[in-house]
Amino acid sequence: MALTEVKKYFRQFGMEDRVLELSESSATVELAANALGCEPARIAKTLSFSMEGKPVLLVTAGDAKVDNAGYKARFHQKAKMLTPQEALELIGHPVGGVCPFAVKPGVSVYLDESLRRFKTVFPACGSGNSAIELTIPELERYSGALEWVDVCKGWRGEA
Template identity: 65%
Template structure:
């Protein structure tokens, strides 16, 4: 099970006790915000894309939307999200629980600057009813991010 892999990953970091599990679904930004008790923007959603046959994850603020022209300018291809089956196959996490932790070798993770306006954010932890509160620096470290990128829009209105 995906959350077990994430739990084992965070156990190595001494942080497994920080994983929040909810009796309700946190599979969407809105549901996660309700479960955690924060504004939707603080939910760090993990979006999965197919780029040249590889899985690329972009973690963005809950109120951000991918800007197709910015995305194409950075990745030199049209934004194509993974299907639910591809997400499980390529990340081992099901949609609703896709997260930037404990992913297979070759999965690249990027963090969108839309997250940087918050002290802490809440990415999923491998299931559709889990999350973990992290600072942006912790998120960058624990996700083994390739770096901060700017590929989203619509979040500035909410800043």
């Protein structure tokens, strides 16, 4: 189970007890915000893509949407999301619980600039009813992100 793997991952940093197992679903931004009592924008949603046949995760703010033109300009190809089955097979987490922690080898992680405006955010932890509150420096460290990118729209007030 992915949640077990994420807890094991955080155990090595003495942070396993910070993983929240919720009594209600957190599988969407809206559900997670309601379950956690925070604004939807602070939910760090993790989107899974295929890039040149390899799995890529993009962690964005809950109110951000991938800007196809910005994505193509940055990654030099069209954004192609993984199917739920592909996400489970290639990333190791089910849709609704996809996160950048305890992922399968070969998964590249990027953090979107839309997250930097918050002191803390809430990414999932491998299941549709889990989360962890992390500061932005903690998210950088524990996600193993390759770099910050600016490929989303809708969070700066633009359409």
